[in-house]
Every structure is written in C-alpha cells, then in structure tokens.
Amino acid sequence: MRNHLFLALHLSKPELKVSWINYIGQYLFYxxxxxxxxxxxxxxxxxxxxxxxxxxxxFVFGPVWFRVKGLQLQQVSGNTWVSPATIMGLHLPVANRVIILKSIIIYLISSLPFQLYMLIMLYLFSPEIRDSMSLDAYISFVIIWLSFGIYAGLSVLTADVGTNMNNKKSTYILSILLIASIIGFIFFMPYLFTYGIVEWSIIFAKKWSLASAILSIMFAVIGLHYWKTKMLKQMKKTDYL
Amino acid sequence: MEPLLYIADLEKQVMDDFHLGPINLKLEPGTITALIGNNGSGKSTLLKTIMNLVKPDHGNIKIDNMFVHGENENWKRLVAYQPQTIIGWDAFTGEMLKKLIAPLYPDWDEALFQKMVELFEVPLGKKFAKLSQGVQQKLNLALTIPRNAPLLILDEPTSFMDIPSKKLLIDLLVEWMESGNRSILIASHQIDDIKKLSDYLFVLHNGKMLGHFEKEELTSTYARYWLRDSLSDTRIPGEVTREDRMIISDNPMETEAYLEAKGIQWSNRSSLELDDIITILLNNKKM
Amino acid sequence: MELPIKISKDSREPIYHQIVNQFKALIAGGHLTTGTPLPSIRALSKDLEISIITTRRAYQDLEVQGFIQTLQGKGTFVAELADDLKQEVKVSSVHKIMENAIETALNYDYTLEQVKDIFLEILHTYPKGKGDH
Incomplete structure (x- = not known):
C-alpha cells in the first residue's frame, strides 16, 4: 500500500510540474x-x-477545467474516451490501483487548496456570511463542501480511467436529458423547497454543526472508496483501443 | 524452454466489424518475431491485447506464466511496449519522461539511453508534442529499449524514421539481443526489419492468423519455376500463381514430382524473396 | 566482423550446410586462424538475413566437428585444428568443386575427354604467378 502511494506520487510529479501555469489560471478563476x-x-x-x-x-468540475492541453480527456479511438495520462500509466509497470491513486492525488491537489482558498476568502470578505454564521458553523459549512468536492467530485475521474461509449443516439439523448433535469432541479430548488442547496447546507451547518461535519467526512471516506473500486472495475473491462 | 509469451485461443470482437482470432502464439526467449499483416489486420489490437489494454472475449495470454488479465500485475515489469501512436506524452519533455520511466525498471540501462539519444540526436528539453513524428519515434525507442525488459514489443517503431536511423536501430536491437534471454515482437512493414531481425514471422490477415513460420522454413516452402513448354490449364499440385510459363509453388516437392511424371521440363528454378512470399500469403487470402 | 560468407538461397544445398562448408573452407584455408573470434549467432544471422535457428545449427555442426569452440560468456572462436583435418577439408572441398564443374559440363553434353581438354586449357592460360607458392 505504501509502495502504491509512493509510485502514485512518482507518477504525479511530471503532471504537477507542467501544470503550474494552469494552476495560476485556476487561482484567478476561483x-x-x-x-x-x-x-x-x-x-x-x-x-x-x-x-x-x-x-x-x-466543486465538481473546477479541478479538471484547467488541465494542461496534453492531459485533457480525449477520444483515442472510435468509441474510447480516456485521459492521456491514464494511457501513459497503462504502458508502465505499475498496477492499475496506482494509476487510479495518481488520478485521485492530482484531483485533490487541484481541488482542495483552491476550494479552501475560496471558502476562506468568502468568510473574510463577506460581512453577510460572517453575520449569518458563527465560526463553528462556518467550519462545518467548509467541511460539508470540501467533503462534497470529494464524494461528488471524484465521480468525474471515472471518465479519466476510460470509457467505451456505445455510439447510440438514444444514450446521447438520455444523457443530455439527465444533465438538463439536474440543472433544472438545482435551478428551481429555491422555489420548490424554499431554499437552494447552498442555503440548505448553511442551515445544516448552523443547526447541526458537528453532526453534519462528521456525516460529511464519512461520506467523503465512503465516496473515496466507492469511486476507487468503481474505477478499478471500469479499467478491468475497458478496451483502450 | 518456458515460453516468455503464451497466447492460446485468443479471440476479440471489436465493434461490429472486426474480429480478431483465434490466435495461438508462443515466444521463446532469445528469438525475434515479426508481426506481419495487411493494414487493418489487427496487429495493433493483438499487441494491445497482450498488454491487457484490450480485453479478450475468449482465450488466455500469459507472460512468464502470469495471466495478463489476472490480479497479479507483476508481468508489467517484464514487458517494454512501444505503441504505434503514443498517447499521454505530449505535455512532457524527454528529460521529464526519462525521470518518470527510468526508476520504474530495475534493469534500466542509462548508458544505452544516453547513447541512443546521442546517435538519434534527440533534444531532451523539448516538449514531446513539439517534436517531429520521426524524432518522437526515436525518443520513444530511447525510452523503451533501455528498460531491458525481457519482452520488447514494438508496434511499427520506425515508420517515420530516416533510413540511416532505421539501420542504426537494427544494429542496436541486434546488440540488445546478445544477452540471450530476451525476446522481441515487432509489428513492421519494413522489409529490412523482417529480413535482418526476425527469426519467425507471425502473419495476420483481417484478424485471422495465417501462421507462425520460421523464416527459412517459409522461404524453402516456395519455389519459382520457368517451364520449357507452355502448360495446359489444369492446376499443378502446389501451384500458387502462374504467369505464362512461370509458376510459383508452395510445395516444390509435389510440384516437381508432378512435372517429372508428366515429362515437363523446367529451365530454371529459384527461391522467392521474403517480400514476394508475404505478398502471396496476404493476397491469396483475399480471394 | 564481416566474413566473406555468401549464401545462395536458390541452391538446393540447405543454408546451414552452405554456412558450415564455407566456414570449413575459410578455416582450413588459413583465412581464419586459431583463436579468431567469430560473430555472434545473432550478428551473423543479421548479416546473412537468416534466422538464428539456422545459424545456431551451423555453429553447432562446426563445433561438433571441432572447427570452432564456444567459451561460456566469451563467445565463439576458431578452434585449434589438427593438420590432417585441415588437409581433409582442403581435399574434400576442392574435390567437390571439381566434381560440380564436371557435372555441369556433362549436363551440357561434353564428354569426359573434352572436359579434360577444357581443364588443361584453363590451366594453361591461368595468369602466371597467381598459383605459385
């Protein structure tokens, strides 16, 4: 396990090395x-x-928007979409777990610091936020969102490890509909449930600071495991043609 | 001797229109096998299946007795694979790639790497994406061969390289093989690679395996005859093609026995060049 | 090292046999002296454009017959050859070439008497000095 981590860090080094200018862009964006x-x-x-x-x-896609050109998701053959870094890893003498671990490390490095930076800035520069939440509540709020960035955010990495799309029109239309309905739901939530997602998370952080924080962390740990296992299964059956 | 690579009854359906296999192949240590086939014959797919990049529908692949699709992934250290199109290197320089790859192989030969970089004049400070295709292939080779993995798999490694570099590579590979227990599987359309390097030819046509031949065994199977008299239209045993009084046979013994029995004389008999044989092998299957 | 070995793929003589005979001639004729290192099986295979299976067979034959020897980890070398073996090779290879020549002549419908005349004629016009020791 430690060996895996060591190898994963070794694989992340060149990616991090070529990404610094993109991280500046990401910092400005946040x-x-x-x-x-x-x-x-x-x-x-x-x-x-x-x-x-x-x-x-x-919190979900932010960490992958600013990828270096040569590391963005690409179509490598008729129906195979994968991150080029995954392909590079697959040609090297490392276990599939290491490749996944590397993806997660890179994802966390390109998400957590920027999200944390944003959340700290929000608290420091918005009197409205400071007025509406105590520091305890805000820390709970921060944990809720950073955890969300892990259990929801890591889902984008399933695309990185590779997918064989079936090029059917119905799948295409279905996924468009799904995305549209999610966006619609988020958008209309304040009208349906009085408050929106962010506002509900504020309410939870205020009312049940400790419980929401602990629950979020648990979700993050479970999420991490879930996505790791899912990616491993996916790699086992994907054809990298 | 235990085969380094063992493929049994391998089959794979790719999309709706391509079927690979069944493939059976064994590679012994110390040998070089050329993987030959028409465009779209499935050479790259086969190599990717060996690397577990493509998952077979049926059959087994073992490297040094380890299933490549099994839980044990240690076989990966025993193979150095150079794909036809390299994906994932664009953002990095040669220097970065070297630092990434070299420590992963316990037998990495730094001196050989430096020698190849020098011989091929590869700039290590430039991003991979900025190199010409030929130089990309050279860098790729310099980062693949020195891994000193027992099994070297090359997928059309020299298609964009200049002639002197191609010759240089052949010499480098010959030297690399001197250690004795290594094997090369090389997909190539370069007749020089096939003639000078290979011991065996593995021939694929539209996904089907046409055979795994020892080179001289294959050349001795074919002969070309120039007959003194013209022939009737009946097919002669062993006959593959005929042009006027010249016939090519893939069974000289039977052909000669028949000709002698019929009292047909031939003025000349010669062997075929390897490229002619390959052409015959691949063309005849189209009919 | 480049050796003056030429194989003919059109010949009915198996390739490994051609290699064996040419090596024998080179060794017996003194072109390759005792201790001379020979190219590796792989390198010779490349030069002759044949498989190592064929080359290995030739080297094995030569080794069994005592013309070459392989030292573990060092390579293959021309072996110390007994004079009578040298002589035998010389005699047999020259004989063989002559026999081939006669056979060719007979195929062209020459008589043995005519072959003898041709032979003498060639000997007579052969450049002076070349054959002197």
Missing part, C-alpha cells in the same frame, strides 16, 4: 467566482438564489 459570490450574497440580502449551480460546478 478568485473571480469568490468575488461573484460575495457580490451575489450581498445583493440578494443574504440569499444565494441562482448561484448554486456555479458553486456546485466549481
């Missing part, structure tokens, strides 16, 4: 959204309506 969120929160008098989608996107 700064921009921090500003946007502070403004939105202020303008809506401590409501967060309409901004949920952006925050969710930042």
């Amino acid at each position: 700064s921009l959204f921090t500003f946007l969120f502070i403004q939105g929160f202020q303008a809506q008098e401590s409501r967060f309506v309409g901004l949920d989608l952006f925050l969710l996107m930042l």
Whole structure:
C-alpha cells in the first residue's frame, strides 16, 4: 500500500510540474467566482438564489477545467474516451490501483487548496456570511463542501480511467436529458423547497454543526472508496483501443 | 524452454466489424518475431491485447506464466511496449519522461539511453508534442529499449524514421539481443526489419492468423519455376500463381514430382524473396 | 566482423550446410586462424538475413566437428585444428568443386575427354604467378 502511494506520487510529479501555469489560471478563476459570490450574497440580502449551480460546478468540475492541453480527456479511438495520462500509466509497470491513486492525488491537489482558498476568502470578505454564521458553523459549512468536492467530485475521474461509449443516439439523448433535469432541479430548488442547496447546507451547518461535519467526512471516506473500486472495475473491462 | 509469451485461443470482437482470432502464439526467449499483416489486420489490437489494454472475449495470454488479465500485475515489469501512436506524452519533455520511466525498471540501462539519444540526436528539453513524428519515434525507442525488459514489443517503431536511423536501430536491437534471454515482437512493414531481425514471422490477415513460420522454413516452402513448354490449364499440385510459363509453388516437392511424371521440363528454378512470399500469403487470402 | 560468407538461397544445398562448408573452407584455408573470434549467432544471422535457428545449427555442426569452440560468456572462436583435418577439408572441398564443374559440363553434353581438354586449357592460360607458392 505504501509502495502504491509512493509510485502514485512518482507518477504525479511530471503532471504537477507542467501544470503550474494552469494552476495560476485556476487561482484567478476561483478568485473571480469568490468575488461573484460575495457580490451575489450581498445583493440578494443574504440569499444565494441562482448561484448554486456555479458553486456546485466549481466543486465538481473546477479541478479538471484547467488541465494542461496534453492531459485533457480525449477520444483515442472510435468509441474510447480516456485521459492521456491514464494511457501513459497503462504502458508502465505499475498496477492499475496506482494509476487510479495518481488520478485521485492530482484531483485533490487541484481541488482542495483552491476550494479552501475560496471558502476562506468568502468568510473574510463577506460581512453577510460572517453575520449569518458563527465560526463553528462556518467550519462545518467548509467541511460539508470540501467533503462534497470529494464524494461528488471524484465521480468525474471515472471518465479519466476510460470509457467505451456505445455510439447510440438514444444514450446521447438520455444523457443530455439527465444533465438538463439536474440543472433544472438545482435551478428551481429555491422555489420548490424554499431554499437552494447552498442555503440548505448553511442551515445544516448552523443547526447541526458537528453532526453534519462528521456525516460529511464519512461520506467523503465512503465516496473515496466507492469511486476507487468503481474505477478499478471500469479499467478491468475497458478496451483502450 | 518456458515460453516468455503464451497466447492460446485468443479471440476479440471489436465493434461490429472486426474480429480478431483465434490466435495461438508462443515466444521463446532469445528469438525475434515479426508481426506481419495487411493494414487493418489487427496487429495493433493483438499487441494491445497482450498488454491487457484490450480485453479478450475468449482465450488466455500469459507472460512468464502470469495471466495478463489476472490480479497479479507483476508481468508489467517484464514487458517494454512501444505503441504505434503514443498517447499521454505530449505535455512532457524527454528529460521529464526519462525521470518518470527510468526508476520504474530495475534493469534500466542509462548508458544505452544516453547513447541512443546521442546517435538519434534527440533534444531532451523539448516538449514531446513539439517534436517531429520521426524524432518522437526515436525518443520513444530511447525510452523503451533501455528498460531491458525481457519482452520488447514494438508496434511499427520506425515508420517515420530516416533510413540511416532505421539501420542504426537494427544494429542496436541486434546488440540488445546478445544477452540471450530476451525476446522481441515487432509489428513492421519494413522489409529490412523482417529480413535482418526476425527469426519467425507471425502473419495476420483481417484478424485471422495465417501462421507462425520460421523464416527459412517459409522461404524453402516456395519455389519459382520457368517451364520449357507452355502448360495446359489444369492446376499443378502446389501451384500458387502462374504467369505464362512461370509458376510459383508452395510445395516444390509435389510440384516437381508432378512435372517429372508428366515429362515437363523446367529451365530454371529459384527461391522467392521474403517480400514476394508475404505478398502471396496476404493476397491469396483475399480471394 | 564481416566474413566473406555468401549464401545462395536458390541452391538446393540447405543454408546451414552452405554456412558450415564455407566456414570449413575459410578455416582450413588459413583465412581464419586459431583463436579468431567469430560473430555472434545473432550478428551473423543479421548479416546473412537468416534466422538464428539456422545459424545456431551451423555453429553447432562446426563445433561438433571441432572447427570452432564456444567459451561460456566469451563467445565463439576458431578452434585449434589438427593438420590432417585441415588437409581433409582442403581435399574434400576442392574435390567437390571439381566434381560440380564436371557435372555441369556433362549436363551440357561434353564428354569426359573434352572436359579434360577444357581443364588443361584453363590451366594453361591461368595468369602466371597467381598459383605459385
């Protein structure tokens, strides 16, 4: 296990080395959204309506938007989509687990620091947020979201380890519909359930600070294992043609 | 001797239109096998299946007695694989790639790497994506051969390289093989690779295995005859093709027995060049 | 090392046999002296464009017959050859070539008497000095 971690770190080194300029871009991007969120929160008098989608996107896809050109997801043959880094790993004498572990390490390095930075900035620069949450509640809020970034965010890595799409029209239409309905649900949530996702997470963080934090961490640990196992299974059956 | 690579009854359906196999193949240590086939014959798919990149529908592949699709992934250390199109290196320089790859192989030959980089004049500081295809192949070779893995799998490694470099590579591979217990499986359309390097030819046509031949066994199976008289239209035993009074046979013994029995004389008999034989093998299957 | 070995793929004589005979001639004729290192099986296979299976067979034959010897880890070398063996090879290879020549002539419908004349004629016009010791 330690050996796996050591190898995974070894594999991540070159990726991190070529990514620093992209990380600067990502830092600016998160700064921009921090500003946007502070403004939105202020303008809506401590409501967060309409901004949920952006925050969710930042916590799920943010870490992969700023990938170096040669490391973005690509179609390597007719129906195979995979991260080039996975292919590189598959040609090397390392176990599939190591390749997955490396993906997770890179994902966490390109997510946690930026998300944490954003959450700290929000608290420091938004009087509305400070007014609505005590420090305890806010720490719980931070844990809720960082954990979310793990159990929900890691799902994007399943694409990295490779998928053989069936090029059927029905699958295509179905996935478009699914995405559209998720976006619709998030967007209309404040009207259906009084509050949006972010606002509900604030309520939970305030009312049950400790419980929500512990539950989130548990979810993150379970999520981590779940996605690892899922990716491993997926690698076993994917054809990297 | 225990085969280094063992493939039994391998089959794979790719999408709706391509079926590979059944494939049976054994590679002994110390030998070089050329993987030959028409375009789209499934050479790359076969090599990827050996590397467990493509998962078989049926059959087994073992490297040094380990199933490549099993839980034990230690076989990966025993293979150095150079794909036809390399994916994932674009963002990195040769230097970064070397630092990544070299420590993963206990027998990495740094001196050989340096020698190859020098001979092929590969710039190590440039990003892979910025190199020409020929130089990419050279760097790829310099990062593959020095791994000193017992099984070296090369998928059309020289298709973009200049002629002197191709010759250089042949010499390097001959030297590399001197250790005795290594094997090479090389997919190639270069007749020089096939003539100068290979001991065996493994021939694929549209996914089907046409055979696994020892080189001289294959060349001795074919002969070309120029007959003194023209022939009737009946097919002669062993006859593969005929052009006027010239016939090619893939069974000289039977052909000669028949000709002698019929009292047909021939003025000349010669063997065929390997490329002619390959052409016959691949063309005849199209009919 | 480049050796003056030429194989003919059109010949009915098996390739490994051609290699064996040419090596014998080179050794018996003194072109390859005792202790001379020979190319590795792989290197010779490359030069002659044949498989190592064929080359290995030739080397094995030569070794069994005492013309070469393999030293573990060092390579293959020309062996110390008894004079009578040398002589035997010389005689037999020259005989063989002559026999072949006669056979060819007979195929062209020459008589043995005519072959003798041709032979003498060639000997007579053969450049002076070349055959002197």
